[in-house]
Amino acid sequence: MPLRIPEKRRIWIHVALLFILLMLAWAALGIGPTKISWGEIGQVLLDRMTFSSEKIAVDPIIWQLRLPRIVMAILVGAGLAVAGALMQGLFRNPLADPGLIGVSSGSAMGAVVGIIILPSMGLTGGWLTFAATPICAMAGGVGITFLIYQLSRVGGRIHVASMLLTGIAVNAIGGALIGLAVTKIATAEQLQSLTFWSLGSLNGILWPVVGITAIILVPGLIASMWLGRPLNAFLFGELEAYHLGVDVPFIKRLVIVISALMVGITVAFTGGIGFIGLVAPHIIRLSFGPDHRLLLPACAMSGAILLLIADTAARTIAAPAELQIGILTAIIGGPFFLMLLLKNRKELSI
Amino acid sequence: MSQFHLKGFLTSLTMVAGLATVSAQAESQSRIVTVGGAATEIVFALGAGDQVVAVDLSSTYPAEVHELPSVGYIRNISPEGVLSMRPDLVVTTESLGPPAAKKMLKQMSVPIIWCPEPNTVEALETGLREVGAKLGESARAETIINEVKASIAETQATSENWAKRPTVVFFLAPPSASGAGRAGGKGTRSSELIHLAGGKNAVDDFENFQPMSIESLIQVNPDVIFVGVSDSHGASPQSVEAMKKLPGLAGVTAVRTGAVYGVPMDDLSFGPRLGEAVNRWHAHLAESAK
Amino acid sequence: MLCADKVSFSYGRRTVVDNVSLAVEPGKVIAILGPNGAGKTSLFRLLSGGEEPEEGTVTLDGKPLKSFAAEALARRRSVLPQTSQLGFNFTVREVVEMGRLPHARVDKSVDEEAVVEQAMAQADIGNFAERHFLSLSGGERQRVHLARCLAQVWPGDSTPAESRYLLLDEPTNNLDISHQHTCLREARLLATKGVGVACILHDFNLALAYADTCVVLFDGMVRASGTVATALTAEVISDVFGVEATMIEHEGQRVLVTLARPD
Numbered sequence: 001m002p003l004r005i006p007e008k009r010r011i012w013i014h015v016a017l018l019f020i021l022l023m024l025a026w027a028a029l030g031i032g033p034t035k036i037s038w039g040e041i042g043q044v045l046l047d048r049m050t051f052s053s054e055k056i057a058v059d060p061i062i063w064q065l066r067l068p069r070i071v072m073a074i075l076v077g078a079g080l081a082v083a084g085a086l087m088q089g090l091f092r093n094p095l096a097d098p099g100l101i102g103v104s105s106g107s108a109m110g111a112v113v114g115i116i117i118l119p120s121m122g123l124t125g126g127w128l129t130f131a132a133t134p135i136c137a138m139a140g141g142v143g144i145t146f147l148i149y150q151l152s153r154v155g156g157r158i159h160v161a162s163m164l165l166t167g168i169a170v171n172a173i174g175g176a177l178i179g180l181a182v183t184k185i186a187t188a189e190q191l192q193s194l195t196f197w198s199l200g201s202l203n204g205i206l207w208p209v210v211g212i213t214a215i216i217l218v219p220g221l222i223a224s225m226w227l228g229r230p231l232n233a234f235l236f237g238e239l240e241a242y243h244l245g246v247d248v249p250f251i252k253r254l255v256i257v258i259s260a261l262m263v264g265i266t267v268a269f270t271g272g273i274g275f276i277g278l279v280a281p282h283i284i285r286l287s288f289g290p291d292h293r294l295l296l297p298a299c300a301m302s303g304a305i306l307l308l309i310a311d312t313a314a315r316t317i318a319a320p321a322e323l324q325i326g327i328l329t330a331i332i333g334g335p336f337f338l339m340l341l342l343k344n345r346k347e348l349s350i
Numbered sequence: 351m352s353q354f355h356l357k358g359f360l361t362s363l364t365m366v367a368g369l370a371t372v373s374a375q376a377e378s379q380s381r382i383v384t385v386g387g388a389a390t391e392i393v394f395a396l397g398a399g400d401q402v403v404a405v406d407l408s409s410t411y412p413a414e415v416h417e418l419p420s421v422g423y424i425r426n427i428s429p430e431g432v433l434s435m436r437p438d439l440v441v442t443t444e445s446l447g448p449p450a451a452k453k454m455l456k457q458m459s460v461p462i463i464w465c466p467e468p469n470t471v472e473a474l475e476t477g478l479r480e481v482g483a484k485l486g487e488s489a490r491a492e493t494i495i496n497e498v499k500a501s502i503a504e505t506q507a508t509s510e511n512w513a514k515r516p517t518v519v520f521f522l523a524p525p526s527a528s529g530a531g532r533a534g535g536k537g538t539r540s541s542e543l544i545h546l547a548g549g550k551n552a553v554d555d556f557e558n559f560q561p562m563s564i565e566s567l568i569q570v571n572p573d574v575i576f577v578g579v580s581d582s583h584g585a586s587p588q589s590v591e592a593m594k595k596l597p598g599l600a601g602v603t604a605v606r607t608g609a610v611y612g613v614p615m616d617d618l619s620f621g622p623r624l625g626e627a628v629n630r631w632h633a634h635l636a637e638s639a640k
Numbered sequence: 641m642l643c644a645d646k647v648s649f650s651y652g653r654r655t656v657v658d659n660v661s662l663a664v665e666p667g668k669v670i671a672i673l674g675p676n677g678a679g680k681t682s683l684f685r686l687l688s689g690g691e692e693p694e695e696g697t698v699t700l701d702g703k704p705l706k707s708f709a710a711e712a713l714a715r716r717r718s719v720l721p722q723t724s725q726l727g728f729n730f731t732v733r734e735v736v737e738m739g740r741l742p743h744a745r746v747d748k749s750v751d752e753e754a755v756v757e758q759a760m761a762q763a764d765i766g767n768f769a770e771r772h773f774l775s776l777s778g779g780e781r782q783r784v785h786l787a788r789c790l791a792q793v794w795p796g797d798s799t800p801a802e803s804r805y806l807l808l809d810e811p812t813n814n815l816d817i818s819h820q821h822t823c824l825r826e827a828r829l830l831a832t833k834g835v836g837v838a839c840i841l842h843d844f845n846l847a848l849a850y851a852d853t854c855v856v857l858f859d860g861m862v863r864a865s866g867t868v869a870t871a872l873t874a875e876v877i878s879d880v881f882g883v884e885a886t887m888i889e890h891e892g893q894r895v896l897v898t899l900a901r902p903d
Contacts, residue, residue: 033434060458065430092727157725183558193425196448203428204450233741237725239690245714245742290728320404320431321422
């Protein structure tokens with residue numbers, strides 16, 4: 001049973017989560033295949049903050065390898081978890097994970113199309129080299145989400161089986177197209193590997209990529225926080241939400257666009273990291289109930305915490321080699337999904 | 351709730367504590383990390399094998415490398431994993447991935463030699479020269495280059511006199527009763543090697559390594575079939591034998607004449623033992639060229 | 641006044657509401673009766689703004705309903721649906737608080753918590769305010785939704801000049817007989833405070849006891865309308881529902897009794 005937290009005390013949940021996140025980020029900075037003392041880490045950060053021209057030997061490892069990755073893990077974790085919570089509100093079902101219902105596949109398809117098609121049409125160079133992949137990925141995500149929503153809505157209600165089956169179909173098509181592209185059409189260099197698109201990786205994230213991701217994710221996350229009240233009303237059904245004064249068509253589009261943009265940008269740069277959007281909201285709901293005004297900000301932080309832990313493990317468990325992060329998130333997320341599926345069995349009758 | 355996160359935090363900390371110390375060993379001589387089979391073999395051939403402190407999974411020769419820590423698969427390298435070995439020099443090839451990690455390594459201050467993608471004799475020459483210059487073993491590098499070239503020239507001279515160039519299919523994994531094999535198409539290292547050995551790649555309607563069904567194999571009807579054999583990746587000698595007995599393949603020239611050979615997977619690394627590999631393949635082809 | 645003027649609506653070729661007019665007046669309770677499939681719920685959708693009529697207009701204080709923003713409309717009318725699809729485990733209090741959603745940030749002087757508290761007391765759910773919605777029985781859930789609707793049209797805050805409307809679609813569904821009366825007493829009480837109440841009912845006697853006026857629908861059309869005394873007669877009931885009915889009087893209250901018809 002969730003705890004009932006009075007509205008005034010909710011702020012403390014956020015403070016506690018933020019504290020855990022910051023502590024973990026600090027810990028993650030000190031964890032890695034290379035042994036670096038806390039003194040050296042402090043020195044690197046001090047040098048960077050004072051724009052000192054003298055830099056100690058481990059500066060690149062902290063500043064160019066670990067820190068961008070940690071910031072990216074926080075951003076991507078928060079983005080995926082909030083996107084998951086938004087979609088679960090929209091679909092009125094806790095199973096609506098961006099990876100499971102096909103949004104990630106849609107984005108990956110968009111990204112692959114962007115990588116292959118645009119250059120073949122002569123559209124390369126300049127800002128396009130940097131922007132084409134994320135833009136195509138986001139477009140793919142938004143398109144697929146609208147499609148899934150239309151296909152799984154039967155008579156004003158969300159048909160859960162249709163939603164999951166549409167996801168299976170989109171994932172299958174996406175997997176096939178990406179497989180075809182990776183093995184037959186483009187060079188491996190351009191397209192990354194098949195495992196990148198299916199399992200994801202934060203390996204080798206550079207500051208400019210973190211910057212571009214933040215440009216989309218930070219406004220998306222902030223806008224999401226404003227959607228708590230209307231999404232609460234949405235859980236009663238679209239008509240009920242309208243009766244409660246929610247501008248349903250507008251909110252619906254806003255939720256689809258924001259969540260799909262956030263998933264799209266993360267897929268473009270970090271591939272298909274699964275289950276964060278399922279696990280983070282579920283933990284928060286189990287602990288504090290389904291109120292989106294609490295759920296959305298708490299999800300942002302718990303998602304960041306989860307992905308930060310997963311990525312720190314990914315880069316250290318098999319050190320000096322690297323583990324695919326999707327393997328870790330799936331090991332935690334898969335059983336979660338099964339558990340939710342069992343709880344939702346009644347609704348799944350086709 | 352907070353308990354959950356605390357637990358996660360502690361687990362991740364303990365997981366990590368034991369692993370962070372892998373690289374703690376003091377040495378005075380320079381430390382080299384090699385990534386890629388060709389890169390590793392070049393460094394060892396130039397006599398710097400005792401300075402190598404870590405390799406990747408695709409490095410399988412010489413046997414000493416199995417004792418060294420692995421920095422993972424060449425297509426999924428962690429930059430910090432490489433740097434954590436505190437290398438004074440990294441020798442690798444352009445095949446290193448993922449692209450983001452490659453880009454990042456190129457920005458780091460550690461000296462790295464990027465050998466060209468090892469798939470031609472010229473690429474091997476360039477790699478040998480660059481690494482030789484860096485290690486102060488240029489003379490030795492030239493010697494190896496000349497040996498390799500001489501050896502290849504010799505085989506090529508013989509195959510010039512063959513009545514015909516045998517057609518060859520190379521399988522990364524042989525077709526079996528349960529599925530298609532993966533054959534080397536145009537532009538692959540196996541294709542280049544077949545060419546150097548005096549044969550002709552029978553598969554030239556696709557690029558890279560692609561699945562090839564038994565039926566297409568019957569259609570192509572090669573004179574010789576090679577299967578890459580290795581303990582870690584690639585086929586086992588048993589699977590090569592099993593392939594010969596597949597129904598339908600009895601009529602294929604290579605099977606009928608017994609020209610199905612397992613060849614070491616290492617032959618494809620395009621390292622300093624390239625001459626050896628070309629000779630081995632050439633010897634097999636010679637049987638069918640008469 | 642919430643008015644429907646000669647409205648029609650159809651699903652595909654089937655006309656479900658056919659040239660219906662009715663008015664929900666502030667301070668009055670209007671009952672809507674009719675057999676299954678007569679178009680009661682569809683008429684409600686037109687009144688609540690959930691659907692737009694194909695012909696005719698629905699107006700609120702003379703202004704077309706569609707000229708209102710969803711939130712402005714929600715501050716003035718609340719709808720209790722027949723069924724709800726809430727699948728997330730809110731507490732009862734959180735569900736009732738949802739009724740205050742359109743009022744948030746409008747008038748800070750209103751004590752939101754007090755309104756929620758009173759609405760829960762009136763729907764007789766105060767004793768399980770902290771329980772989880774999904775653990776409740778059908779009747780209890782119905783009362784929770786009623787409390788949510790009461791909270792939404794609660795008189796006395798921000799805009800006293802503007803009339804408010806409560807639309808109840810079969811509010812007595814799943815309720816025991818005592819709570820059926822509680823529910824309609826609350827509706828009645830709200831009416832005395834100036835709220836206009838429209839209520840779909842199946843029980844003629846509840847309509848006779850609590851409603852001022854009524855509309856009897858049959859096949860999408862109005863078969864009878866007016867005060868309950870004039871419109872809800874044994875003849876109309878027999879005619880519309882095809883059952884034999886007779887009116888008796890008990891302690892000054894009129895009661896409609898339906899009789900089994902021997903085959």
